[in-house]
Amino acid sequence: MRPSGRSLNQLRTVSIETGVTKHAEGSCLIRMGDTHVLCTATIEEKAPPFLKNTGLGWVTAEYGMLPRATNTRTRREAAAGKQSGRTQEIQRLIGRALRAGVDRSALGERQIVVDCDVIQADGGTRCASITGGWVALRLAMNKLLKAGAISSDPMLDHVAAVSCGIYAGQPVLDLDYLEDSAAGTDGNFILTGAGKLIEVQMSAEGATFSRGEMNELLDLAGEGIAALVVAQKAALA
Amino acid sequence: MRPSGRSLNQLRTVSIETGVTKHAEGSCLIRMGDTHVLCTATIEEKAPPFLKNTGLGWVTAEYGMLPRATNTRTRREAAAGKQSGRTQEIQRLIGRALRAGVDRSALGERQIVVDCDVIQADGGTRCASITGGWVALRLAMNKLLKAGAISSDPMLDHVAAVSCGIYAGQPVLDLDYLEDSAAGTDGNFILTGAGKLIEVQMSAEGATFSRGEMNELLDLAGEGIAALVVAQKAALA
Amino acid sequence: MRPSGRSLNQLRTVSIETGVTKHAEGSCLIRMGDTHVLCTATIEEKAPPFLKNTGLGWVTAEYGMLPRATNTRTRREAAAGKQSGRTQEIQRLIGRALRAGVDRSALGERQIVVDCDVIQADGGTRCASITGGWVALRLAMNKLLKAGAISSDPMLDHVAAVSCGIYAGQPVLDLDYLEDSAAGTDGNFILTGAGKLIEVQMSAEGATFSRGEMNELLDLAGEGIAALVVAQKAALA
Amino acid sequence: MRPSGRSLNQLRTVSIETGVTKHAEGSCLIRMGDTHVLCTATIEEKAPPFLKNTGLGWVTAEYGMLPRATNTRTRREAAAGKQSGRTQEIQRLIGRALRAGVDRSALGERQIVVDCDVIQADGGTRCASITGGWVALRLAMNKLLKAGAISSDPMLDHVAAVSCGIYAGQPVLDLDYLEDSAAGTDGNFILTGAGKLIEVQMSAEGATFSRGEMNELLDLAGEGIAALVVAQKAALA
Amino acid sequence: MRPSGRSLNQLRTVSIETGVTKHAEGSCLIRMGDTHVLCTATIEEKAPPFLKNTGLGWVTAEYGMLPRATNTRTRREAAAGKQSGRTQEIQRLIGRALRAGVDRSALGERQIVVDCDVIQADGGTRCASITGGWVALRLAMNKLLKAGAISSDPMLDHVAAVSCGIYAGQPVLDLDYLEDSAAGTDGNFILTGAGKLIEVQMSAEGATFSRGEMNELLDLAGEGIAALVVAQKAALA
Amino acid sequence: MRPSGRSLNQLRTVSIETGVTKHAEGSCLIRMGDTHVLCTATIEEKAPPFLKNTGLGWVTAEYGMLPRATNTRTRREAAAGKQSGRTQEIQRLIGRALRAGVDRSALGERQIVVDCDVIQADGGTRCASITGGWVALRLAMNKLLKAGAISSDPMLDHVAAVSCGIYAGQPVLDLDYLEDSAAGTDGNFILTGAGKLIEVQMSAEGATFSRGEMNELLDLAGEGIAALVVAQKAALA
Numbered sequence A, B, C, D, E, F: 001m002r003p004s005g006r007s008l009n010q011l012r013t014v015s016i017e018t019g020v021t022k023h024a025e026g027s028c029l030i031r032m033g034d035t036h037v038l039c040t041a042t043i044e045e046k047a048p049p050f051l052k053n054t055g056l057g058w059v060t061a062e063y064g065m066l067p068r069a070t071n072t073r074t075r076r077e078a079a080a081g082k083q084s085g086r087t088q089e090i091q092r093l094i095g096r097a098l099r100a101g102v103d104r105s106a107l108g109e110r111q112i113v114v115d116c117d118v119i120q121a122d123g124g125t126r127c128a129s130i131t132g133g134w135v136a137l138r139l140a141m142n143k144l145l146k147a148g149a150i151s152s153d154p155m156l157d158h159v160a161a162v163s164c165g166i167y168a169g170q171p172v173l174d175l176d177y178l179e180d181s182a183a184g185t186d187g188n189f190i191l192t193g194a195g196k197l198i199e200v201q202m203s204a205e206g207a208t209f210s211r212g213e214m215n216e217l218l219d220l221a222g223e224g225i226a227a228l229v230v231a232q233k234a235a236l237a
Helices: A085-099 A125-146 A177-182 A211-236 B085-099 B125-146 B177-182 B211-236 C085-099 C125-146 C177-182 C211-236 D085-099 D125-146 D177-182 D211-236 E085-099 E125-146 E177-182 E211-236 F085-099 F125-146 F177-182 F211-236
Strands: A014-018 A026-032 A035-044 A058-065 A111-120 A159-167 A170-173 A185-192 A197-204 B014-018 B026-032 B035-044 B058-065 B111-120 B159-167 B170-173 B185-192 B197-204 C014-018 C026-032 C035-044 C058-065 C111-120 C159-167 C170-173 C185-192 C197-204 D014-018 D026-032 D035-044 D058-065 D111-120 D159-167 D170-173 D185-192 D197-204 E014-018 E026-032 E035-044 E058-065 E111-120 E159-167 E170-173 E185-192 E197-204 F014-018 F026-032 F035-044 F058-065 F111-120 F159-167 F170-173 F185-192 F197-204
Touching (some): A014 A125, A085 A111, A085 B085, A125 A211, A159 A177, A197 A211, A197 B211, B026 B125, B058 B085, B085 B197, B197 B211, C026 C125, C035 C125, C058 C125, C159 C177, D014 D125, D014 D211, D085 D111, D085 D159, D111 D125, D125 D211, D159 D177, D185 D211, D197 D211, E014 E125, E014 E211, E085 E111, E085 F085, E159 E177, E170 E211, E197 E211, E211 F197, F014 F211, F058 F085, F159 F211
Parallel strands (some): B058 B111
Antiparallel strands (some): A159 A170, A185 A197, B035 B111, B159 B185, C014 C026, C026 C035, C159 C185, C185 C197, D014 D026, D026 D035, D035 D111, D159 D170, D185 D197, F159 F170, F159 F185, F185 F197
16 A cells, blocks of 8 residues: 555665764764665764853754755755755754753763765655664764763663654555655654653644544554664664 | 642633734734733735645744843844744744644635744743734634635634643643743644644653653643633634 | 824824833833834843943844734845845934933943834834833833942933924924825934934935925924923833 | 144045946046045846836945955955945935936936945045945936937936034034044035935934034035035036 | 875776666766765756757756765855855866866757765865766766757767876875875866866965976876776766 | 957056055055956954964955946845855965965964955956955065064065967967957966966866967966066066
8 A cells, every 4th residue: 555565564674884984983874765864973072152061062963955865956055045944943853852862961061963964865854864863973972982082871772763644544654755745644753762752743734633643653653663773773783 | 839830730821812913914912921922914915836826825924032032132033144943943833733724725825924923932932823823814814704805714723732841740731931941841732623633742852751741741732722722712702 | 184183293192111021121112103112121241342341331222123013014034034224224223322322431341232123113113213212221221220230320311213204295293104105305303301412314215305394393303302201201200 | 623634614625537437337436535436327227126117217326345445454245245234324325315316207217226336435435425426327317318218317406415523523524534433423414406405314423412513514514515516517527 | 105005197996886866867976085976967957047048058066065074074054054165166167067078059958957965075076076977967968868858969078077286296196185185286187088178277275386297297187087987988888 | 350459469458556545555456458456455463263373374365346347237246145156266266376475484473365356347357366466465565574574575476367268269368358258268377477387277168178279378378477577566666
């Protein structure tokens, strides 16, 4: 029934390749089917001004799409002179999600910037950015630990994200672009490795949904996240 | 226990005053305690270009805060030269929420712009904007109906929004600024008059939450929205 | 003869309500007929850099209009990405006018920002902003005096403003929008409580005027300002 | 008494050289002492959109300063990414002033853009821009008349501008930079060749002035404008 | 002698992988050693306005760098709100270079946009962009030819680019970042498959060079380009 | 054969007038035929941040065109809100060229900003800016030397620039606008007084050129630069 032939609770093929750029302190290329996102983590030995003398660190994220990551070319935001509302919304979400998995006191007064750049888009780019961004962040933290810059691990748990939605009347896991365009109700679910919720965003563009539907999607998301965490572990092994 | 002395499931005092500006096709000043938002609806007899020849209309929203709506002065966005990511995120949310309550085919190829300007802020400005924005929209639709510009009512149901969160370990309804700053987990809930869900956004800045907590907040939100719908009806009566 | 039925030297109904927002150090809502402007004064304990070590303070102003303050919706300046030339011209005028009434040495090295936001426009918004802005500024100064932050009152005199013009061949006081649109010659007059001139701006869009006409408008302005100063005093009493 | 040794009612040496650039339809370099402004007029065979089908033309102005026109280098506005409030205020003033001398119906649906670029500044750049801009405009109109594009002359009268102020307690004509910086009260006066007033802008930065002083400055301005009109005529002869 | 151990006239390892994104009409990932650039070509069935009714097409280019393509993170241009002078200079160069290899009349009134996004930088990104961009363009042209949209091939010849410079007193081919930072004199050379020159840009930051040195670099460039054209052919085979 | 009747290796009439503005530390108006550029040099007693504690100075340049320097009016960049790619490319070139003639260690930690503003354009504005900018820079250096702020002359040699191209099949020196528009191949050549090369930029918009043609243009450029250096010397004498 799904355009891709997947079963309702089946993720797309996940691949997380680490160490893909020579400069970044942490990096990976995550592929969720045809959605490919390059994630890099940069360590900056200075926290943002509002954290001065708090002993706390910061994790933030930026998001971008290459102009031809999409089916028709999207105008380059640098040429347009500003980031769209969509871009800003997504990068704020990625940053919040990753911070939820970090003990900012253990990190100390430094900042890690996670850049998520979509090389090819087929739905679910913000979720892939979170799942891959976490791996890049983990690698950068490993570097800090190894270098002795920090003494205890600031990473509290895995963080991963997946979208689910009602497609053709059925709750499905990990929407691709075709499904995403057609789904009335969908949501993004960000969970920890232990299955706790970090963020839930459900909406029904021009429609409504029930708590029953919401629970079905939450169940699916839980299954999907568990599999994504396994993929994260494998990539880091 | 709550700083305001309210009980856990008690809304702030709600007041919705309609017809507050002489120019707008619909307007109201909504007060949720010390949060005051001026909402106006403007009818434009032209839909956005992407709807050309579709027969469908559009509802969109813009959001702003007066510089001294907040405890310390916030820089004027017009002077800064751009809307912040927060502003864009909020106005996209308001627009989506209001569109969920409108039959865009009955509206026809015209656009209604709902402006929500926060005169004074004490938490929950985006929710107050949605609840008040819906009243302004309703009044503008009444005007179109009365003028015979449209023949059937495009308004499908009431739309209202409220925030809930875990404050001091307890689920509470309609967070004010003090509660909002301290709450680990909170969410914005947008529902219809019939109690259907339009949008759910829950997050735990730097923490996590469980499905049990989520359900408690959803229950509270349902109660709150029911009361807000009563207030909307009273304001329009 | 005037659209409003007012006599030639009659102000619109003036109302100045103080203390209208809970956050600002001084605030008022001034209504000149259907022109409504919210004025707030914010005390900042730091003067602008160019005053460093001079012992002098600064008073500045910002001006904005809600998008639907006008008869047809005006594009939000924050969305447009810049303040119009008109906005900048007006806020520079308000700042200069208010500074003329302040002993900047008695204020000391701090800044007061007066925000004037037009909630509803019917002509004369810049004049109303000055008259109301002065009240907000006075209230903020009172707060500084009461707190002992300054020892002598920096306020030298009242400052108020009014527009006058030649409408249908007659000099009239306090133009509303209909008169303003039709007047060949008009001017903005800013005076002190003692009747001294602070700023005079007269122009004749696409026409000319004589010194005789100028003097007639100055006479009218003097009358109007005297009445506005009475209203300022009453609001503060 | 004046830094330049001029008498109270003495203009700086005025020189208006026409035809200074080969491309513009009208051009001149005006020198008021050490203030030098290059003025060009460009004819565009299309009026602005808001005049479509009105039969009326438009005259507008833009103003700029070369970065080192001033004593210390001023940041280039093109590099800063926006025109300052001061620049916008000045160019709006120049445009209004020039329009007051033009019968826009005789001009027909076309636009003339007058560019005023300050090559060297020593006070009074906006007034020099108006006086010189009028000459460039006159030359462009001559070109239209000669080419038969318009049949009757749209120029109603000369337009010229001068600043006056109270310097060291005395009313003086045509302030240079030293005087302008020290003057408590000053004003810009725009008059026609027939001595009618187009615009009067008087202000007292941080001080006040009387109607008596105002009249003295107006008298001086009248004298100065008469001499400037003679200079305009000589330049065009 | 070279940091990489390469001989003076040795290119870095070149790899051009085609078809790397599923959306673009033409694409490749070019690797010149550690410099990796993703090139995509997008066909737009509308030429820019200035070519309306000329029968001519257009080829243009845009260039970007992922923030962490570099050794230390570079600020995202979309966040900064504008493209740097360097970026604009480079993308104008790429566009000119590619147009030199195209018969714009055979292309017809359509536009091809070549996006060059640097995934990892180690010197020579603009040259790699041209060499790879040509391959993406070639593939897009093939698509147009195959679809019958154009009848004759608009591609006149191969276009490729390489940098050369004087490093440690010796002329060397294909500078990497270490060499580029240290070279006094260097240049970018754009040639056709037949060895004709399209563009030569030589400069000596803070120094000078002789015509003899220039000729040595031109000789090296000729060798390098010949090898790059072989690599382009192999990639397309 | 040339539109101007000049012989193939004939420069336009060159005129360099120094001391044209009273404020700048160095200034000249250079005229290359109908191309007129005002060049000013400003001494700033602070080097850019990246040179802090290096003992090195900096020379940079900015470039602009008055709106009506061109045949049809060009939009003012300050009004457009940004400098075009062309402007940025040119001002980067001017800066690099001038730095090549300066011993930045002898200059010490200060900056000289050279502003080149085109008053009238007829081709070759970037070359005229370099040739004239060098004269302004020389004058500013003289001022520093005379004041004893620096002890040894930082100027290493003259720097001048000229364009050459293939026009109507013939190599010609110093293209004017008509020739520049028609030339297939052209280049900008920046040389020192001793005839050493600083920068060579040759391109063939939509075409190609040979090394033979390149050498012919280089020969012409050498002749032209020698004459320009004579003109620089004469202007400074």
